[in-house]
Amino acid sequence: MLLHLQxxxxxxxxxxxxxxxxxxxxxxxxxxxxxxxxxxxxxxxETVAKLKQLYGLDRPLPLQYLAWLWQVMGGDLGQSxxxxxxxxxxxxxxxxxxxxxxxxxxxxxxxxxxxLGTIAGYRSGGWMDRGVTGTAILGVSLPNYWLGxxxxxxxxxxxxxxxxxxxxxxGSGTFNPLHWEQLRHIILPVVTxxxxxxxxxARTARASISEVMAQDFVTTLRANGLPxxxxxxxxxxxxxxxxxxxxxxxxxxxxxxxxxxETVFAWPGTGFLLSKAILTRDIPVLQGTILVLAMIFVAxxxxxxxxxxxxxxRIKRG
Amino acid sequence: xxxxxxxxIGLAFGFAAGLLAAPATTRxxxxxxxxxxxxxIPLTAGIPDQGFEGWRFxxxxxxxxxxxxxxxxxxxxxxxxxxxxxxxxVDPANNRRWIFELRKDVTFHDGCTxxxxxxxxxxxxxxxxxxxxxxxxxFAFARGYLTNFESVEAIDSHSVAFTTKTVDSLFPYNLxxxxxxxxxxxxxxxxxADAFARNPSGTGPYRFSRMVPGERLxxxxxxxxxxxxRIPKHDRLVLIPMPExxxxxxxxxxxxxxxxxxPSPDTMPRLRSAGMQVIxxxxxxxxxxxxxxxxxxxxxxxxxxxxxxxxxxxxxxxxLGGVALExxxxxPPSTAYYGKPIRYEYDPAKARALLREAGCLPCKITFAIxxxxxxxxxxxxxxxxxxxxxxxxxxxxxxxxxDWNALLEMSRNGRERHRGINGINISRATxxxxxxxxRHVISSQWxxxxxxxGHFRNDEIDSLVSEALATFDSEKQLPILTRIHxxxxxxxxxxxxxxxxxxxxxxxxxxGFVQAQSWFQDLTPVTVAPR
Numbered sequence: 016m017l018l019h020l021q022x023x024x025x026x027x028x029x030x031x032x033x034x035x036x037x038x039x040x041x042x043x044x045x046x047x048x049x050x051x052x053x054x055x056x057x058x059x060x061e062t063v064a065k066l067k068q069l070y071g072l073d074r075p076l077p078l079q080y081l082a083w084l085w086q087v088m089g090g091d092l093g094q095s096x097x098x099x100x101x102x103x104x105x106x107x108x109x110x111x112x113x114x115x116x117x118x119x120x121x122x123x124x125x126x127x128x129x130x131l132g133t134i135a136g137y138r139s140g141g142w143m144d145r146g147v148t149g150t151a152i153l154g155v156s157l158p159n160y161w162l163g164x165x166x167x168x169x170x171x172x173x174x175x176x177x178x179x180x181x182x183x184x185x186g187s188g189t190f191n192p193l194h195w196e197q198l199r200h201i202i203l204p205v206v207t208x209x210x211x212x213x214x215x216x217a218r219t220a221r222a223s224i225s226e227v228m229a230q231d232f233v234t235t236l237r238a239n240g241l242p243x244x245x246x247x248x249x250x251x252x253x254x255x256x257x258x259x260x261x262x263x264x265x266x267x268x269x270x271x272x273x274x275x276x277e278t279v280f281a282w283p284g285t286g287f288l289l290s291k292a293i294l295t296r297d298i299p300v301l302q303g304t305i306l307v308l309a310m311i312f313v314a315x316x317x318x319x320x321x322x323x324x325x326x327x328x329r330i331k332r333g
Numbered sequence: 334x335x336x337x338x339x340x341x342i343g344l345a346f347g348f349a350a351g352l353l354a355a356p357a358t359t360r361x362x363x364x365x366x367x368x369x370x371x372x373x374i375p376l377t378a379g380i381p382d383q384g385f386e387g388w389r390f391x392x393x394x395x396x397x398x399x400x401x402x403x404x405x406x407x408x409x410x411x412x413x414x415x416x417x418x419x420x421x422x423v424d425p426a427n428n429r430r431w432i433f434e435l436r437k438d439v440t441f442h443d444g445c446t447x448x449x450x451x452x453x454x455x456x457x458x459x460x461x462x463x464x465x466x467x468x469x470x471x472f473a474f475a476r477g478y479l480t481n482f483e484s485v486e487a488i489d490s491h492s493v494a495f496t497t498k499t500v501d502s503l504f505p506y507n508l509x510x511x512x513x514x515x516x517x518x519x520x521x522x523x524x525x526a527d528a529f530a531r532n533p534s535g536t537g538p539y540r541f542s543r544m545v546p547g548e549r550l551x552x553x554x555x556x557x558x559x560x561x562x563r564i565p566k567h568d569r570l571v572l573i574p575m576p577e578x579x580x581x582x583x584x585x586x587x588x589x590x591x592x593x594x595x596p597s598p599d600t601m602p603r604l605r606s607a608g609m610q611v612i613x614x615x616x617x618x619x620x621x622x623x624x625x626x627x628x629x630x631x632x633x634x635x636x637x638x639x640x641x642x643x644x645x646x647x648x649x650x651x652x653l654g655g656v657a658l659e660x661x662x663x664x665p666p667s668t669a670y671y672g673k674p675i676r677y678e679y680d681p682a683k684a685r686a687l688l689r690e691a692g693c694l695p696c697k698i699t700f701a702i703x704x705x706x707x708x709x710x711x712x713x714x715x716x717x718x719x720x721x722x723x724x725x726x727x728x729x730x731x732x733x734x735x736d737w738n739a740l741l742e743m744s745r746n747g748r749e750r751h752r753g754i755n756g757i758n759i760s761r762a763t764x765x766x767x768x769x770x771x772r773h774v775i776s777s778q779w780x781x782x783x784x785x786x787g788h789f790r791n792d793e794i795d796s797l798v799s800e801a802l803a804t805f806d807s808e809k810q811l812p813i814l815t816r817i818h819x820x821x822x823x824x825x826x827x828x829x830x831x832x833x834x835x836x837x838x839x840x841x842x843x844x845g846f847v848q849a850q851s852w853f854q855d856l857t858p859v860t861v862a863p864r
């Protein structure tokens with residue numbers, strides 16, 4: 016196990032390097048450059064050249080990349096070209112907001128999805144199964160930006176029950192989820208964000224449970240007179256590793272923030288930060304954010320792997 | 334015996350008086366909450382970013398420039414007025430030297446007095462790389478307005494002299510974009526622009542209160558503002574970045590904000606039915622195509638005129654839900670020097686005849702357009718409609734769609750590097766004669782040196798522009814500017830389509846706002862009724 020952990024941790028380095036390099040190249044392959052946001056639309060070529068020199072963007076690409084890499088190794092992700100603020104503090108602030116959103120979504124979506132999937136898998140072929148499967152497909156199929164807007168129109172504009180955007184009257188700085196006036200702001204984004212994971216996890220859980228329920232050992236358990244409640248517990252335990260793998264991926268995706276959901280609800284998370292950075296070609300913010308998110312994804316998958324191994328001794332790694 | 338009741342009565346009166354007085358001292362703070370289209374809070378360290386929206390909400394509220402815009406009227410295109418400078422004149426002995434008299438009663442928010450030395454210090458912040466206060470971002474924002482700036486000197490404590498590289502009667506317009514920040518505060522934070530941005534100090538009608546980066550900026554009334562008529566009539570101004578139009582509309586209707594910028598045309602009927610005030614007005618905006626005058630069919634005046642006659646601008650206006658003016662020339666008609674340009678009415682037969690006469694039928698053209706961008710309105714459906722209308726009279730239009738940044742880069746490079754492109758669709762601000770007209774048509778502005786993308790050249794226009802720049806009497810200058818605009822129309826230097834109407838929606842609680850015909854707006858007269 017320890018060797019496996021060491022290997023996986025070592026593999027993070029090339030992944031980080033690859034991610035940063037691909038991101039760097041992609042940003043440069045796209046037309047336009049980050050200085051466009053600093054310049055008036057009609058700035059002349061001489062001004063552009065001068066500013067490139069002032070920002071060090073006139074150096075060859077490999078040199079720029081190496082300089083950035085050297086900075087990152089020293090724990091500095093540089094400064095945003097668009098705002099001038101340190102990238103690390105921008106990411107820290109927005110990541111906190113996204114993690115809050117993702118954590119609440121996970122707390123609601125995962126148990127709910129597991130419950131629905133288990134019921135559907137246990138009652139495979141019945142009306143409950145059809146109902147849950149239909150709901151899950153709906154959850155996966157609804158575009159979340161559309162759902163977000165519909166929820167806003169219904170609950171904010173028409174009914175006036177919940178706020179439409181932001182994190183409350185004072186922003187994220189003083190956000191307290193224990194305070195109802197602020198907690199109200201998270202409800203619609205969480206519901207919107209949870210729909211896809213609920214759908215995906217419920218479908219996976221349903222498939223795994225129904226597959227396990229068809230296995231011989233379940234028949235044996237029943238033949239031995241085990242109550243149905245305990246039979247189901249065995250089935251859930253056997254189905255759990257594959258569901259966990261999907262949960263891990265969904266957790267990673269939620270942590271990455273949703274550009275669409277965060278934009279619709281003006282939620283100042285990593286998705287919102289990324290969308291701004293993409294539009295303004297803010298390379299330091301883009302590179303820093305993608306690197307941090309990629310690392311979170313890798314760490315999440317690693318944790319899920321280890322958890323799976325501990326749950327199911329048949330899964331041997333390393 | 335009598336003492337006690339009297340004391341009690343006195344106490345009771347005192348208490349009642351206290352209660353009555355209480356509302357005056359604990360009056361609820363009036364707050365104006367604005368949802369901007371920007372994705373982030375505009376920079377607070379002087380000249381803002383985020384385009385003219387940054388100037389509108391942060392620049393002209395936290396700061397002043399030597400020259401300001403008169404935003405008090407809604408019936409004509411706004412023009413400049415004295416700001417931190419109470420007046421200016423050109424030196425009678427040297428027409429490249431401008432003398433600006435500064436106001437004597439101005440203090441920065443930090444209490445320091447505004448003097449001529451502050452002006453020099455600020456210009457060094459924009460231009461002098463060796464100065465400790467030099468800032469590359471401020472250089473970038475200021476550069477476009479300083480192309481003709483040579484030097485500045487303090488004559489005495491409250492007057493400065495600017496020297497321009499060439500004779501330039503329009504030089505004061507450029508100064509309206511250059512914000513004066515406090516030298517005291519900057520030196521207090523060792524000229525660190527980011528530290529300054531976190532606690533800025535200017536001379537504007539609002540003072541900085543607090544900021545949550547990326548989420549909200551709060552400004553409060555500057556009671557000591559030098560222009561007493563413009564001391565804000567509300568206590569606090571909250572600026573919230575909200576780039577998604579639907580979110581802005583929903584936030585207004587659910588009462589989370591009081592004011593939204595640029596509601597999309599499809600949300601306007603719903604906003605109106607919810608009791609919101611939807612306000613529009615003309616402003617100096619031009620949605621048009623700059624043409625390639627060297628390569629391809631638009632080198633021929635007849636083809637340029639044919640394209641202008643092919644457009645049914647009423648259809649375009651209808652498609653935009655009425656939130657546009659039909660665009661027949663570079664400037665909106667309420668501009669003082671609009672004159673009497675040719676009105677290129679929709680006339681498909683005339684357009685076809687002109688194409689036939691020019692020997693260009695079918696006439697193949699390619700336009701470079703963007704998917705979005707500042708001031709671009711709804712570029713995709715608008716371009717599709719233009720294409721359909723042009724094709725009806727004999728053009729064959731190819732739309733080369735690209736990202737906004739790529740289109741800006743193409744515009745900077747000029748036609749030489751894009752010979753296959755016959756026009757670029759970039760909307761322009763036309764707030765002053767140089768930016769609105771000259772730079773697109775004079776030969777000294779040929780791209781990549783300037784903004785004359787398609788290398789238009791007309792000796793008469795060149796000489797009229799030189800004359801306008803050397804005419805310092807505005808009454809004598811007006812007919813020259815008018816002639817330039819009319820001449821641009823005769824030459825069909827663009828394919829004109831529309832002028833935006835600058836829509837915004839306000840809660841019914843918001844009163845007193847006058848929407849100026851400008852990219853900038855004065856928020857100070859606005860009052861907000863309690864909820």
